[in-house]
Structures are given as C-alpha cells and as structure tokens.
Amino acid sequence: MRVTSLDVARAAGVSQSTVSRALRGHPGIPPETVRRVREAAAALNYIPSDRARDLATRSTRRVAMVVDLDNPLWSLLVGRLYDELARHRYRLTLIAEHGDPEDIESHVLGGSVDGVIVSTAARGSRLPEVLHDREVPTVLLHRYAEDVRLDASVADDRLGARSAARILLEAGHRRIGALLGPSSASTGRDRAAGFHDALAEAGVEAAPEHVRHGGFTFEHGRSAVTEMAAAGTLPDALFCANDMIALGAMNAAHELGLRVPGDLALVGFDDLAEAAWPLVGLTTIRVPFEDMLRSAVDLLLERITGFRGGPRRVVHPVEPVLRSSHRRA
Amino acid sequence: MRVTSLDVARAAGVSQSTVSRALRGHPGIPPETVRRVREAAAALNYIPSDRARDLATRSTRRVAMVVDLDNPLWSLLVGRLYDELARHRYRLTLIAEHGDPEDIESHVLGGSVDGVIVSTAARGSRLPEVLHDREVPTVLLHRYAEDVRLDASVADDRLGARSAARILLEAGHRRIGALLGPSSASTGRDRAAGFHDALAEAGVEAAPEHVRHGGFTFEHGRSAVTEMAAAGTLPDALFCANDMIALGAMNAAHELGLRVPGDLALVGFDDLAEAAWPLVGLTTIRVPFEDMLRSAVDLLLERITGFRGGPRRVVHPVEPVLRSSHRRA
DNA sequence: TCTCTGCGTGCATACGCTTGCATAGAAAGG
DNA sequence: CCTTTCTATGCAAGCGTATGCACGCAGAGA
Numbered sequence: 234m235r236v237t238s239l240d241v242a243r244a245a246g247v248s249q250s251t252v253s254r255a256l257r258g259h260p261g262i263p264p265e266t267v268r269r270v271r272e273a274a275a276a277l278n279y280i281p282s283d284r285a286r287d288l289a290t291r292s293t294r295r296v297a298m299v300v301d302l303d304n305p306l307w308s309l310l311v312g313r314l315y316d317e318l319a320r321h322r323y324r325l326t327l328i329a330e331h332g333d334p335e336d337i338e339s340h341v342l343g344g345s346v347d348g349v350i351v352s353t354a355a356r357g358s359r360l361p362e363v364l365h366d367r368e369v370p371t372v373l374l375h376r377y378a379e380d381v382r383l384d385a386s387v388a389d390d391r392l393g394a395r396s397a398a399r400i401l402l403e404a405g406h407r408r409i410g411a412l413l414g415p416s417s418a419s420t421g422r423d424r425a426a427g428f429h430d431a432l433a434e435a436g437v438e439a440a441p442e443h444v445r446h447g448g449f450t451f452e453h454g455r456s457a458v459t460e461m462a463a464a465g466t467l468p469d470a471l472f473c474a475n476d477m478i479a480l481g482a483m484n485a486a487h488e489l490g491l492r493v494p495g496d497l498a499l500v501g502f503d504d505l506a507e508a509a510w511p512l513v514g515l516t517t518i519r520v521p522f523e524d525m526l527r528s529a530v531d532l533l534l535e536r537i538t539g540f541r542g543g544p545r546r547v548v549h550p551v552e553p554v555l556r557s558s559h560r561r562a
Numbered sequence: 563m564r565v566t567s568l569d570v571a572r573a574a575g576v577s578q579s580t581v582s583r584a585l586r587g588h589p590g591i592p593p594e595t596v597r598r599v600r601e602a603a604a605a606l607n608y609i610p611s612d613r614a615r616d617l618a619t620r621s622t623r624r625v626a627m628v629v630d631l632d633n634p635l636w637s638l639l640v641g642r643l644y645d646e647l648a649r650h651r652y653r654l655t656l657i658a659e660h661g662d663p664e665d666i667e668s669h670v671l672g673g674s675v676d677g678v679i680v681s682t683a684a685r686g687s688r689l690p691e692v693l694h695d696r697e698v699p700t701v702l703l704h705r706y707a708e709d710v711r712l713d714a715s716v717a718d719d720r721l722g723a724r725s726a727a728r729i730l731l732e733a734g735h736r737r738i739g740a741l742l743g744p745s746s747a748s749t750g751r752d753r754a755a756g757f758h759d760a761l762a763e764a765g766v767e768a769a770p771e772h773v774r775h776g777g778f779t780f781e782h783g784r785s786a787v788t789e790m791a792a793a794g795t796l797p798d799a800l801f802c803a804n805d806m807i808a809l810g811a812m813n814a815a816h817e818l819g820l821r822v823p824g825d826l827a828l829v830g831f832d833d834l835a836e837a838a839w840p841l842v843g844l845t846t847i848r849v850p851f852e853d854m855l856r857s858a859v860d861l862l863l864e865r866i867t868g869f870r871g872g873p874r875r876v877v878h879p880v881e882p883v884l885r886s887s888h889r890r891a
Numbered sequence: 892t893c894t895c896t897g898c899g900t901g902c903a904t905a906c907g908c909t910t911g912c913a914t915a916g917a918a919a920g921g
Numbered sequence: 922c923c924t925t926t927c928t929a930t931g932c933a934a935g936c937g938t939a940t941g942c943a944c945g946c947a948g949a950g951a
Contacts, residue, residue: 237937248901253939261899283672284622285937287613288906295655302644308637315631315658324669326624327654329644340653343612344907451839480839487841510780510809512816512841566907577931582909590929614907617936673937896949905939912932919926 236277245273256281295324296533297346299337299360301353302329304449305477309505310352310374313523317530323347330358338363348533350374370536374529376419382544384536386529390420390502393518393551394427394472395434397500400516400553401470402435405561406498410443410468412457412478421449424474424502443468447478454481458497462489470498470559476505479515483558494560504554514556521549565606574602585610624653625862626675628666628689630682631658633778634806638834639681639703642852646859652676659687667692677862679703699865703858705748711873713865715858719749719831722847722880723756723801724763726829729845729882730799731764734890735827739772739797741786741807750778753803753831772797776807783810787826791818799827799888805834808844812887823889833883843885850878 238256242249247270255262255270273279287293296318300307315325326346328337330353337360341349348370351361361381364371373385401409411428414421425446432439443466447453454473458481461467473479479501486497493499493513501508501517508515528547567585571578576599584591584599602608616622625647629636644654655675657666659682666689670678677699680690690710693700706714730738740757743750754775761768772795776782783802787810790796802808808830815826822828822842830837833848857876 239937249938250902250940251900253937254900257939259940263899266899280668280671280673282617282937283669283674284613284616285906286939288611288617288908289937289939291906293613302641305637308634308640311637311640311656312631312658315656319658319661324674325656327640327644327656329648332648339609340612342609344609345612345653451835484839484841506780507836507839510813510836511839512813568907578908579910579932580930582907583930586909588910592929595929611907614936615909617938618907618909620936892951894949894951896947898945898947900944900946902941902943904941906937909935911934914931915929917926917928919924921922921924 236279238279238281241270241274241277241279244277245270291344293324293345293347294322295326295346297326297328297341297349299328299330299349299351299353302331304353305505306375306449306475306503307352309522310526313526314350314530317526321530321534323534334360341369342367348372348537350529350533352376370533372529372533372536374525377546378419384532384544385546386525386532386549387419387546388520388525388549388551390423390551391427391430393502393520394424394474395431396427396551396553397472397502397518398428398431399435400500400555400559401472401498402431402437404470404498404559406470407437408443408469409437409439409472410461410470411439411445411472412454412474412482413444413446414449414474414478415446418449421446421474428472428474440466440468442466443471449475449477451477451481451484454478454483455485456481458482458485459489462491467491467497469561470494470500473499473501476501476503476508476515476517479517479558480507480511483511483513483515494558495562498560499558501558508554509556513558516556516559517554519552519554521551524549565608567608567610569606570599570603570608573606574599620673622653622674622676623651624655624675626655626657626670626678628657628659628678628680628682631660633682634834635704635778635804635832636681638851639855642855643679643859646855650859650863652863663687663689670698671696677701677866679858679862681705699862701858701862701865703854706875708748713861713873714875715854715861715878716748716875717849717854717878717880719752719880720756720759722831722849723753723803724760725756725880725882726801726831726847727757727760728764729829729884729888730801730827731760731766733799733827733888735799736766737772737798738766738768738801739790739799740768740774740801741783741803741811742773742775743778743803743807745775747778750775750803757801769795769797771795772800778804778806780806780810780813783807783812784814785810787811787814788818791820796820796826798890799823799829802828802830805830805832805837805844805846808846808887809836809840812840812842812844823887824891827889828887830887837883838885842887845885845888846883848881848883850880853878 238252239249242252255267352374361378377385413425445457501515504517504519567581568578571581584596681703690707702714742754774786830844830846833846837844
C-alpha cells in the first residue's frame with residue numbers, strides 16, 4: 234500500500250504507465266526496459282495494489298462460492314474448488330448460505346467477485362434468481378434449480394440412487410427402506426426418485442414406515458434407525474441418500490447391538506473419505522466431485538469471459554463402490 | 563457495476579458526495595434527504611462498488627485465512643471463523659498453504675485483505691516472518707511460531723497431551739506408546755512433550771519402538787498400527803496426537819482383528835465430530851476451537867484497528883472427553 | 892537530405908467511491 | 922437589520938492502476 238508504481242517509475246527513470254506495461258508483460262516493451270523496471274520494483278519491494286487494479290480493469294479474478302456450512306460436504310467441495318480455481322489464477326471467497334440474504338447479494342453484486350458457484354440451491358432461496366436477473370456469471374454445483382436458467386454441474390443422482398437400491402436388491406434383500414434427504418434439494422428429490430425407480434422395476438414395494446425424509450445429516454440416520462428399532466419397524470436394508478446419513482445409521486445400529494451388515498444392510502451415497510473409516514466399510518455410490526468441480530469452473534470461466542448462450546447442464550456419471558455394508562447375512 | 567452513486571445523485575437531485583454520506587449514515591444529513599437518496603438508490607437497484615470503496619478507504623473488511631487444505635481440521639476452523647468474522651461484518655478469503663509462496667505473499671500483501679489468520683505455522687514457512695516484517699495484521703491460530711513475534715491463539719497442547727497420557731496411566735496401562743505428529747508444528751512438539759511429561763511423572767518409560775512420529779493423518783495411524791503389529795511391538799495403549807491418527811489406528815486395529823479397547827486402548831486429541839462416529843467412541847482431549855477462533859478474531863481486529871503492542875499469546879484450556887477407547891481390558 | 896514507418900514512451904483520463912474544505916442559506920444574537 | 926454561528930450540501934482531490942492516444946525519434950526508402 235505504500236510503495237506504488239509511481240515510485241517504481243521514478244526509481245527506474247520511466248513513466249508510471251511504462252512500469253505498468255513492463256510489469257504486466259505488455260508487448261512492445263524492450264527487454265532492457267523491462268529489466269530495469271523489474272529491478273527497481275524488486276529493490277523497492279513493490280507489490281501492485283489488487284484493489285486499484287480491480288477498479289481499473291473492472292475484474293477481480295475472484296470467484297465466490299456459496300455453501301451451506303452446516304453440511305460437511307462443503308469442505309470437500311471448497312478444497313477442490315480452490316485448487317481448480319488456482320490453476321486458472323483465480324481466488325476464492327467464501328459465502329455462507331445461512332448469512333443475511335441482503336448481505337449475500339450485496340457481496341456478490343458489489344463487484345468483489347467475477348462469478349459465483351452455488352453449491353446449495355435449496356428451494357426457496359431466491360439467490361439463483363437474483364444472480365440470473367443481474368446477469369452475474371453463475372454455475373450451480375451439485376444441485377440445480379429447475380426454475381432458473383443457469384448453468385449447472387451435477388452428478389447423475391437419479392441413476393446413482395437406482396444403482397444403490399439395485400445393489401441391495403441383488404444382494405437378495407427384499408424388505409428395503411430408505412432414509413432420504415430433503416425434497417427441497419434437487420439431490421434429495423432425484424435420489425428419492427432413483428430409489429423408487431429401482432424398486433418399481435423389481436416389483437418390490439417399500440413399506441411407508443420404512444421410508445423417511447430428513448436432513449442430509451448424521452443425526453437423521455442415527456435417529457431414524459433408533460426410532461425404527463424402537464417401533465419394531467426396522468427393515469433388512471436401508472438406502473441412505475448420502476454417506477452422512479449412512480454413518481449415522483451405522484452408528485445407531487451398533488449402539489443397538491445390531492450387526493452391519495447382517496442385521497441391517499446399508500448403502501450410502503457420495504463416497505466421502507469417512508465412508509472408508511468406520512469399522513464396517515460403507516458401500517456407497519461415488520460422486521466424481523473432482524470432475525464436477527472441473528466442469529463447474531470451466532462453465533463459469535466461459536461465462537466470465539463472455540459466453541452468452543443458454544443454460545447448460547453437465548451431468549456426471551456416478552459409480553458404485555462395493556465395500557461390505559450392503560451384504561446379506 | 564453499471565449504476566453508480568452518481569446516477570443515484572442525479573435521480574435524487576443531490577450531489578454524489580451527499581449520496582455517499584447519506585448511504586453511509588454520516589451525521590449531519592437530515593432524515594428527509596436520507597430518505598430521498600435511499601429511495602432513489604432502491605429504485606435504481608444501486609449497489610455500491612466494493613472495489614472503489616476499498617480503494618478510497620484503504621481497507622477491505624476482508625480477512626484471509628491460510629490453511630492446509632490437506633488437513634481435515636481446516637474445514638472445522640474455516641466454518642467457525644466465517645461465522646465469527648461475519649459477526650464483525652468481515653469477509654473471508656481462503657488461501658491454501660500449498661500454493662505458490664510468491665502468490666500467497668502477493669495476495670496477502672497486495673492489499674486484498676486487512677489481516678491474516680494463519681492456521682498452519684509449519685516450521686520452514688517464511689510466511690509468518692514476511693507478514694511480521696511487512697506489518698500485516700496477523701494472528702497465528704492453533705499453532706504458533708516461536709521465532710516470530712506475532713499474536714497467537716492456541717490450545718494448551720502440552721497440558722492436554724499430559725492429561726491424555728494420564729488417562730491411560732490411570733486406566734492401568736503401563737506399556738504405553740504414542741503416535742505423534744510432525745515436530746515441525748508447535749502442536750506436534752507440545753503434544754509430544756506433554757506425553758513425555760506424564761510418563762516421566764509416573765515413572766513409566768515408553769519403549770522407543772512404541773513411539774512414532776508422522777503426519778497428523780489417518781494414514782499415519784493406520785500404517786503405524788499395522789506395522790507395529792507386524793513387528794510384534796504393539797503396546798497396550800497408544801496416545802495419538804490427534805483424532806485423525808487415532809481413527810486410523812482404530813481402523814487398522816479392527817482390520818487386524820484387535821478389539822479397541824481390550825487389545826489396544828486409544829486416546830486422541832481435538833474432539834472432531836468424527837470422534838463420536840466410530841463404533842467405539844474415541845476418548846480424546848477436546849480443543850475449544852470456538853473460543854480459539856473468537857479470540858483469534860479479537861486479536862486480529864485489534865491489530866487491524868491500530869493496536870501496536872507486543873505479541874500476545876492466548877492459551878485456551880483443553881478438556882478430556884472420556885468415551886470408551888481408553889479403557890483397560 | 893527529406894519524408895515515411897514504426898517502435899518505445901509519456902500524458903492524461905477513467906474506474907467509483909470517500910472525505911477535507913469551502914460555501915450558501917438559515918437560524919440566532921445584538 | 923446586520924453580523925455571527927450553524928447546518929446542509931457541493932466541489933474537488935485523491936486512492937493506485939490500466940490504457941487510448943499522441944508524439945519523438947531512429948532507421949528506411951527515395
């Protein structure tokens with residue numbers, strides 16, 4: 234903040250604009266001049282002001298990610314997004330979904346970021362709509378919003394859930410239940426739909442008391458299994474709409490003295506690193522987060538650099554990971 | 563970026579500076595004028611440019627956090643830091659430690675942030691030193707750097723490790739080993755020291771083959787136990803320098819058919835939410851991350867707002883959480 | 892020797908906001 | 922009714938960089 238390009242200019246005996254051009258690698262500056270400027274800059278410990286540059290160029294090389302900080306998934310997403318953005322020399326600003334909506338909007342629209350990645354398109358949030366109306370480059374990640382015409386990079390949740398349910402069917406289970414996510418999220422809806430697809434195909438019916446909706450949380454899985462057991466309505470196998478739910482279910486089962494699998498078979502969804510931790514390996518559906526982030530960033534940068542076509546949706550295939558929690562006794 | 567305060571000024575029939583003052587709540591602007599300006603701003607959908615404001619005020623209300631994205635702990639820290647900063651109307655920018663050092667420095671020093679929280683003061687990183695020399699408001703979180711005079715908010719790692727080892731001693735274990743962290747981190751060193759404190763006090767000695775250094779990772783715990791078992795040098799109990807190591811150790815033990823506790827007792831450190839997940843509850847030392855972040859933010863904001871005193875170190879007490887993994891057969 | 896290119900550089904302005912200083916008009920005091 | 926004191930507002934100068942345009946000068950061509 235102290236030493237400016239003007240200081241460097243004086244030290245190098247050139248004008249401020251030459252300093253700018255030399256340092257930014259503009260064509261038409263002879264190597265000798267560049268060297269002199271570089272030296273002067275280094276000698277003075279000159280560091281250009283991002284803020285002034287941003288103001289002058291009307292761009293920030295910064296992307297915001299809106300996440301639900303209560304969902305452990307975000308940490309996985311953010312870490313990878315960071316790396317992916319770094320490859321393109323973009324920076325990352327975090328915005329929590331649970332913040333003041335006004336504040337979120339002003340942050341995004343205040344020009345502190347060139348684009349936004351929204352990993353939490355819960356129904357009811359008007360953020361996607363606002364972003365669309367204001368023409369802020371935006372990509373929905375992991376979840377999409379049917380009603381807003383925005384780019385999205387998502388997993389094939391419906392097909393994945395169908396595979397998950399099939400794994401249980403093929404293992405020979407028939408009394409199959411499901412711990413589903415909230416239907417406010419596209420992931421919740423699609424994974425529920427996929428589950429029902431598979432059962433319908435197999436001509437199997439899930440008892441209503443075996444199917445529960447809840448948050449994508451450890452606690453949902455834990456309480457659901459505890460309550461089902463108490464009510465004596467525990468099925469043989471449970472499809473859990475994500476790994477957190479499955480881990481919670483596994484935990485509850487263990488506390489009840491139930492073996493997994495054996496007494497209760499489980500299949501999750503996501504393939505968090507944690508899925509490999511529990512003492513019983515969790516069978517799950519792997520979501521290719523890395524790929525999803527890569528295309529999310531690609532979509533976003535295209536928007537930022539001027540692409541104006543209609544909304545695109547990239548759907549990534551998912552893949553079953555068979556460990557042991559799905560087996561039949 | 564389109565509609566500026568000048569547009570609002572014209573619409574409201576006042577000057578641009580009046581718009582600025584009215585919207586920023588400066589004293590001496592009559593309510594009537596404020597109302598007119600507000601209305602005009604709302605009608606035009608005016609959103610002030612953060613960048614221009616930043617440039618004019620030489621402040622950004624933004625804090626950077628430098629984290630090690632390979633360490634799962636960061637997600638816990640970042641989430642809470644976000645909230646804590648939000649309370650003070652500050653924004654958060656993420657910087658990964660594994661990035662290009664040049665780039666990290668230029669980011670931090672380029673004036674895009676008012677201050678920095680470093681949660682990864684590994685020895686060898688010259689970042690703390692640079693920040694100190696440049697007089698960038700900085701607070702070290704979780705780990706500190708002995709050689710650089712910076713504020714820090716840390717846990718009482720040494721005392722915590724001592725409690726952890728004592729838990730094992732008091733449970734009656736005598737053949738106690740430790741899976742320690744890297745000595746490049748203050749947490750690694752202090753937790754190792756605390757472990758040795760407790761053993762020395764009790765007059766117990768740890769066999770060299772029972773003590774291993776490694777990363778703060780699941781993999782370290784996993785491979786250490788696997789290798790010790792293979793070599794026939796497994797102790798009765800292990801102090802793990804953090805929960806990730808403990809979870810890895812527990813996982814390996816299970817694969818080897820060893821019961822935890824019983825065949826192998828474990829105590830961890832941190833009390834991650836995950837510590838409660840495994841089928842055997844992990845006994846651990848709870849680190850008050852929430853408190854640590856609160857004081858880290860307080861320290862930082864004081865620096866940002868001009869405090870110039872010497873370095874302060876806030877040490878937070880830790881607390882044992884007794885589940886079952888520490889028991890004796 | 893005199894234009895004509897073209898390269899290297901500088902001048903000046905823009906980016907959108909904050910803020911010290913000046914001023915016009917209203918209120919207060921004599 | 923005039924001077925003094927506020928009050929409300931406007932003017933204009935930054936903040937530090939990027940960049941269109943103009944210009945000087947050297948070498949080329951005639």
